[in-house]
Amino acid sequence: MELLVAKDLAVAIAGKQVCRDLDLHIRRGQRWAVLGPNGSGKTTLLHTLAGFRPAQGGEITLEGRHLDTWQPRQRARLLGMLLQHYDDPFPSTVLETALIGRHPHLQRWEWEDSDDVAQARRALELMDLAGFENRTIATLSGGERRRLAIATLLTQSPQLLLLDEPTNHLDLFHQLRALDLFTQLASQEARALIMVLHDITSAVRYCDHTLMLFGEGETLAGAVTDIVTEENLARLYGHPIRRLSGPDGEVWTPAFGAA
């Protein structure tokens, strides 16, 4: 079943074209990687798909309904986003921060009940933050803050997860932990993922589809096996990329010394 469909999508920011005539069909169970060099508009595209900013052309539908016609809270139950960066101008505890994920599920005057709290605690546990509940967020390290942001998204529990560089700031173990978890959500619970990644090996290992943004509006979308090739990647990054075979599958690495 199709969760999100973009037709003839055109997105531009500050006079720069991110994509034009882009058709995307995101189905339940699918895991999409968005690849592209810095400034190619990966975040802008994600923000457009999330409904944060208007598209310059084409249309986006979520479960068959135009994205703009959704009531914001209802939309947030289906579609969630992990941002690239979080600001915390005011103090708050770890548990309070995870609990804001329940906001779209609650009525105006409703308070979080024990189920909501249990859900937040479970999400914190999954991100190895059990025992951190009463810590203030200002005392967290960059990686811990990132894991808390992921836990908040898990507490929100949307069907389509837009992930802007989900592995930023995470140590290698927690990178794998997070990507494994997202993959499970897609395969076992029929949710869908679109994630911006810079590591091609992770993209190939954890995703089944790829969208490449070349800049200047040119895009390429398709199954990982079809489009993740040394030729396409070299064109994408303007640098030769090598595919190696490792003990656990293929490994992609930039050619060293070729710059």
Added chain:
Amino acid sequence: MAPRILLIVLLVIAVLSIVGAVSLGSVPLGWRALGAVALHRGTPLEHTLIMDVRLPRVIAAFAVGGLLALAGTLMQVLLRNPLADPYILGISGGAAVAVLTAMLLGLSGLGLTIPAFSGALLTMLLVFTLSRGGGSWNPTRLLLTGVVVASGWAALIGFILTVSPDTDLKNMLFWLMGDLSFAGNPLPAVLVLGIGLLLALGVARDLNILARGDLQAMALGVATGTLSLLIYVLASLLTASAVTLAGSVGFVGLIVPHLIRLLGATDHRILLPCSVLLGGSLVVTADTVARTALAPQQLPVGIITALLGVPMFLYLLNRRTR
């Protein structure tokens, strides 16, 4: 302190500060007299002193404190800036220019109500129109516009003070520092405070999220444009009501929300009512000191709010080094 316990403690403090303020003054009145008047059995003097003189002023003080603390909490969320206060966007400055001009023209007392309120509303519209060039709510642009407009008003205030006759200067200074001696009927302000608190509580969970940024709020289904407009208009009206009643009482709107956060309540569903209670109690206590400390001379209440609030805030800030 557990947030709900904090709310109850502050409620008790609010009641105590109000009772204390009513009993203290040039003629101290004990519990017996207060009880007698409450049961309509007091002497005519006691009755007049409490019902016509002290109680309206104490209620006005509480309303001013509550309005400013609520407005300050909302402005801090709207601007995502812990340094924001109700006056940061120039609302009190606009009111002050209108009031001082009215004083120059010979108006005084309740005649200053309309100039104060119109000056505040004019500033609200001016800053709103000027800051929305891009059509969206950009906290930085709003803050810059407001601060610049406020500086403009400050220059005009300086100009008016310079050209005013000496006889008017003292009244003008009292108004600028906040003074409750000429507070009129406090009931409209109490009504505004009640409705404002109720509206703010209705969006309190949304405020928790908007405080963490526009994108996070949008991602969790908060209609950020509508919410920002509501906060802006509400905070402006609350500030305008407070300034109309008592001039620009400083410090309360900036410090009270932080005091409550330092005491452990960061959730706006608790933070908002706690701020109203503490803001109200602080101004009631300050006004009691202002009218009794150097009696029969009265001091501007704004001086005392700062003198009480500064040590309180510094103590709490240093106590917490988690």
